[in-house]
Amino acid sequence: MGAAVAQIEMYKETVNGCYCSETTMSGSPLLLMAGANTVEEQRARWERKRSRTAKELLETEHKYLEQLDLVVTFFVTILKAKGTLKPAVIETIFGPLESIYSASQVLSLHLERGNLGLGLENFCQKLELYGHYAENLEQANKTLKEQLRRNKSFRRFKKLQETRPQFQGKKLEDLLPLPLQRLHQYKHFLRDLLENTSPDSAEYQKLAKTVKSASEVSQWVQDIVRKRENSLQLLRVQKLLKGQKTQVLTPGRWYIREGWLLVVPSKGEELKRRMFFLFSDIFVATKPCHPLHLLNSNKFACTAVYPLHQCVVDKVFGHTQSQGGLLSVSIPGSSIRGSDLQSKSLAVSAAAGLRRQVVTMVNERASPS
Known part of the structure; x- marks a missing residue:
């Protein structure tokens, strides 16, 4: 072997059908032939x-x-x-x-x-x-x-x-x-x-x-x-709502979800359990009718209807990922329809899922197309 000339020894080795070449000086492989993943095999x-x-x-x-x-x-x-x-x-x-x-x-x-x-x-x-x-x-x-x-x-x-x-x-x-x-x-x-x-x-x-x-x-x-x-x-x-005063069946309206929430009265009274229905354009608060009522024992009486495009939802405390929290729903400068809610705001202790839906609907003011 001459001093000025580096002698390179090449060898071929078959590994799983792949032919490789390698230099003894650098050890870097040179691919001679395509392996198993050929275009023909892929086809x-x-x-x-x-x-x-x-x-x-x-x-x-x-x-x-x-x-x-x-x-x-x-x-x-x-x-x-x-x-x-x-x-x-x-x-x-x-x-x-x-x-x-x-x-x-x-x-x-x-x-x-x-x-x-x-x-x-x-x-x-x-x-x-x-x-x-x-x-x-x-x-x-x-x-x-x-x-x-x-x-x-x-x-x-x-x-x-x-x-x-x-x-x-x-x-x-x-x-x-x-x-x-x-x-x-x-x-x-x-x-x-x-x-x-x-x-x-x-x-x-x-x-x-x-x-x-x-x-x-x-x-x-x-x-x-x-x-x-x-x-x-x-x-x-x-059909769940008592009477026909609140018209749910409206063209373009989409049902989102429903659930029980606790209402926090403004005068320090006890928490009130209420059923809420969330739609694409309104948020409906209801209370159960008297269980002994002959016709409406399994129905709900509407206490408030919140137009979502006018609503402001604020988190009082709690976290969106938790199972509970307190949020406030208000309509600035507007009156809320309903016999039991005389103020312009409603504080509810909400399950996280329903709370996120309310916030999303209020922020986006969107209905499904």
């Missing part, structure tokens, strides 16, 4: 995941079709033929279910033939049916209950159909929400397919378009459900 993994997802989509689509077929075959088709219900009533109860069933049949056929991109592209145009179905579902349930109460022939027919072995104990009411449940599944299946499809693939753009449509329709349905649930909450609270 192969994506393809395996994509194939599994496509297979699961097809299998669950078959099960979904079997259940839809029960409704279409044993209810819609026979009811139209028998004339047990008027055509308008059938349309109200079942909505666009037949069209949804047909769209799923076509999708299933494409999936069976391996035409994933074409099948989803065609199916994308039918997704709006699910939104219309969701819009109709509340009225469908009301009409179904009404017909079961008034139409003896339909009541017997429904009971007879549900005893068929194909139904496996399921009732019509169990099957009608299926399209909305399936829409939620579609969104996840399609997203998984897109994530495991190469952007260079011919199917990628078709998948991306279908994912976008499914997400938009899913959001549409969620908004419908959310508004329906809010309406039920408003109606429930309205």
